[in-house]
Amino acid sequence: MSVITRIPSPNFDDRRTGVDMLVLHYTGMQTGQDALDRMCDADASVSAHYMVWENGDAVCLVEEDKRAWHAGVSCWQGDQDLNSRSIGIEIVNGGHDWPLSSGKLPPYPDVQIESVMELGKAIVARWEIPQTRIVGHSDIAPTRKIDPGEHFPWARLAQNGLGLWPLVLAEKEGPLEKSLSQIGYDTTDVSAATAAFQRRWRPARVDGESDGETRQIAQSVADLYASV
Known part of the structure; x- marks a missing residue:
């Protein structure tokens, strides 16, 4: 700087x-x-x-x-x-x-x-x-x-x-809304929270949809956050 x-x-x-x-x-x-x-x-x-x-x-x-x-x-x-x-x-x-x-x-x-x-x-x-x-x-x-x-x-x-x-992905995907809440997102609007999550951790696809890869990455981030 x-x-x-x-x-x-x-x-x-x-x-x-x-x-x-x-x-x-x-x-x-x-x-x-x-x-x-x-x-x-x-x-x-x-x-x-x-x-x-x-x-x-x-x-x-x-x-x-x-x-x-x-x-x-x-x-x-x-x-x-x-x-x-x-x-x-x-x-x-x-x-x-x-x-x-x-x-x-x-x-x-x-x-x-x-x-x-x-x-x-x-x-x-x-x-x-x-x-x-x-x-x-x-x-x-x-x-x-x-x-x-x-x-x-x-x-x-x-x-x-x-x-x-996350350097290692979770072996199993969890319920997306639960994972997002555990990370810290306000899930009142789950689609908006999903898109915000993707924008940060899965930027190649920001669509607000709960697909398998998004759920797996979200579980991985939730696990990582819980471990620190």
């Missing part, structure tokens, strides 16, 4: 609980400057603790001991008001809203991901955040959000100590 610049956002308030989560987002805007301007706009009522540019430099918008407004209505492992519980990192990437001319999702540059991992691991260590509570926005708000997208390299993060990734 080359540089962390402080550009204070007015959009924050006091936490109501301690920190035990890290939430990753993509900005989903045409440029990083557009996203930065929005998070510094008091009328927008949105912010994050950090934003990471494509070149790996970062901006600190809200101090970690304050409650940034990035998670919205969300739930993970039965907890709500995740703004109070989490630190949010916005990663500059146009995502589904600003795809490439080919229609593909814009890649995350290596230097940007390296910076996200360095920043994320420092935050996790500082606040003793459990590995099972490192999430994407789509994980905690599956009916509303799809970021940081199926193109985000979750497996690479896990290989570098940020989050978990």
Whole structure:
């Protein structure tokens, strides 16, 4: 991570609980400057603790001991008001809203991901955040959000100590809704929760359908989460 610049956002308030989560987002805007301007706009009522540019430099918008407004209505492992519980990192990437001319999702540059991992691991260590509570926005708000997208390299993060990734698949698949609940997903809308799960752990097929491979991977992740 080359540089962390402080550009204070007015959009924050006091936490109501301690920190035990890290939430990753993509900005989903045409440029990083557009996203930065929005998070510094008091009328927008949105912010994050950090934003990471494509070149790996970062901006600190809200101090970690304050409650940034990035998670919205969300739930993970039965907890709500995740703004109070989490630190949010916005990663500059146009995502589904600003795809490439080919229609593909814009890649995350290596230097940007390296910076996200360095920043994320420092935050996790500082606040003793459990590995099972490192999430994407789509994980905690599956009916509303799809970021940081199926193109985000979750497996690479896990290989570098940020989050978990199953290396061995479960021998038997379990009931999907049960596995998703054990991981932490709100399964009020099972199809949306399934799509969010696939977006992270089975990105080659994000359709919200409960096929055998999805059930097997979900059982594997549930087993992994239960073991730590």
